[in-house]
Amino acid sequence: KSKTKKVIGIVVNVILPGCSFIFAVFVTYNSRSAGANKKGVPTVGGKCYLSVESESMNASKPDWVASDKPSGFKKGDLIIGEYIADNASAVNNLEVGDVITFETSVNGVVIRNSHRIIEVHYLADETTVDYVVTQGDNNATRDGDPVYANKIIAKYTGKKIAAMGGALSFLSSKTGFGLCILFAVGIVFRL
Numbered sequence: 001k002s003k004t005k006k007v008i009g010i011v012v013n014v015i016l017p018g019c020s021f022i023f024a025v026f027v028t029y030n031s032r033s034a035g036a037n038k039k040g041v042p043t044v045g046g047k048c049y050l051s052v053e054s055e056s057m058n059a060s061k062p063d064w065v066a067s068d069k070p071s072g073f074k075k076g077d078l079i080i081g082e083y084i085a086d087n088a089s090a091v092n093n094l095e096v097g098d099v100i101t102f103e104t105s106v107n108g109v110v111i112r113n114s115h116r117i118i119e120v121h122y123l124a125d126e127t128t129v130d131y132v133v134t135q136g137d138n139n140a141t142r143d144g145d146p147v148y149a150n151k152i153i154a155k156y157t158g159k160k161i162a163a164m165g166g167a168l169s170f171l172s173s174k175t176g177f178g179l180c181i182l183f184a185v186g187i188v189f190r191l
Contacts, residue, residue, distance in 0.1 A: 052073050080157050080160065081114075092128055099156035100155055102114075102153055114156060116134060
């Protein structure tokens with residue numbers, strides 16, 4: 001029983017507060033890094049982490065898509081993209097079949113959407129992307145508006161963490177951030 005009490009004491013006094021502190025640092029960094037770039041997305045080492053908000057990409061990869069292009073994802077996943085908003089070369093190298101995250105407007109509200117490129121249109125120089133046309137793998141029709149180069153945020157790497165996107169979205173909100181800090185303080189001071 002004495003060893004069990006020691007183990008519980010170590011967990012309660014050292015490990016739990018330490019994990020809470022690391023978690024609080026992660027959430028703080030995530031919240032702050034989103035404000036460090038022009039598109040307002042959390043980035044670490046050139047990668048951005050985005051929450052999937054709809055089922056528009058939750059389908060098998062279309063037959064016409066090259067095998068080296070990523071498959072889709074589902075609502076609630078956390079997808080990892082290469083942040084390319086500030087990289088004209090990366091934007092100009094986008095191809096049909098790539099999956100991008102971009103800014104779009106729905107009822108006057110700017111949101112982020114992630115869909116597959118089905119067409120690439122260039123300026124007169126034939127090397128600079130003017131706009132792309134996109135479509136969700138789970139959608140029957142192409143998106144209504146073209147995505148101009150200045151609206152592109154990221155290129156999906158094909159890596160994702162299932163069901164983690166919803167948690168990240170909540171923790172990135174003011175409410176989630178505040179609750180995380182209160183939880184960490186409560187653990188440290190055993191409230």
